[in-house]
Amino acid sequence: MSIRRINSTGRKRIAREDARILVHPDPDGVLAFDARLDLSDYALPGDADVFVEAYRQTTFMRFPHGTVAAPHPTGETSCRLTDFTSGDGLLFRVKVTSTDERSGILLAEGDRIPVSDDEEQPDNRIALLPPAPGELGQETWRVDFAGANGPLLLVNSRVGDWKALAASPLFRSLVYAAAMRQILWHIYKVEQIRDLDDAQDWRCRWLSFAAALPGGGDPPLASGDDDEWDEWITSAVESFTRQHQMLDHLKPELERIRGESG
Numbered sequence: 001m002s003i004r005r006i007n008s009t010g011r012k013r014i015a016r017e018d019a020r021i022l023v024h025p026d027p028d029g030v031l032a033f034d035a036r037l038d039l040s041d042y043a044l045p046g047d048a049d050v051f052v053e054a055y056r057q058t059t060f061m062r063f064p065h066g067t068v069a070a071p072h073p074t075g076e077t078s079c080r081l082t083d084f085t086s087g088d089g090l091l092f093r094v095k096v097t098s099t100d101e102r103s104g105i106l107l108a109e110g111d112r113i114p115v116s117d118d119e120e121q122p123d124n125r126i127a128l129l130p131p132a133p134g135e136l137g138q139e140t141w142r143v144d145f146a147g148a149n150g151p152l153l154l155v156n157s158r159v160g161d162w163k164a165l166a167a168s169p170l171f172r173s174l175v176y177a178a179a180m181r182q183i184l185w186h187i188y189k190v191e192q193i194r195d196l197d198d199a200q201d202w203r204c205r206w207l208s209f210a211a212a213l214p215g216g217g218d219p220p221l222a223s224g225d226d227d228e229w230d231e232w233i234t235s236a237v238e239s240f241t242r243q244h245q246m247l248d249h250l251k252p253e254l255e256r257i258r259g260e261s262g
Contacts, residue, residue: 014110150202
């Protein structure tokens with residue numbers, strides 16, 4: 001699928017409640033989506049082009065989706081997500097681009113749009129660390145930073161029902177605190193974020209999440225001292241585990257395993 005270059009200047013932000021995306025298998029069993037877009041309140045040119053983009057990690061597909069005046073799919077296969085085997089961890093973007101003498105200018109965008117369910121109201125929550133299946137050899141799980149839109153918690157698809165494993169108290173108790181610590185260190189050491197100005201940036205969202213935990217406190221953004229960041233990250237992770245009672249949830253699972261093995 002060809003990708004045309006899009007310039008970005010002064011774009012408007014499309015609210016998630018105006019962009020509902022439903023994902024379902026088509027008659028051939030291939031994933032497809034329905035985009036229900038309401039662009040009437042954004043004062044955009046009626047003939048501006050609309051695109052819907054689906055992405056997960058490094059996999060990406062772009063679909064022409066008509067115009068602002070008539071935001072509908074174009075082409076027989078335009079809504080088929082042929083590059084994706086499941087809808088898990090799938091996110092969408094909606095982009096509106098100009099068609100006048102400045103053709104290709106990005107006029108409006110909505111990003112990190114989650115898949116909606118069939119209810120009337122969209123789900124505006126976005127998981128900071130959505131789980132997704134992955135081919136990991138003998139690793140049970142891995143935090144994946146390959147995508148530009150935030151980390152995924154990859155769970156080895158070879159375990160069978162990876163969704164059930166990711167949702168189990170045993171897995172959550174043993175994995176999520178370690179994953180959180182890894183992500184916060186990655187933001188500090190690799191991403192080197194030193195401000196919280198962009199609420200849509202995944203790194204800022206993670207730092208803000210950690211800072212909002214009881215007793216977490218603001219991250220030492222002005223500091224490059226490893227010890228200071230280690231203290232802040234440890235405090236945030238400890239607060240997270242207390243809030244979710246990780247050890248208390250782990251103990252009954254260990255007792256159950258002991259009982260089954262006995």
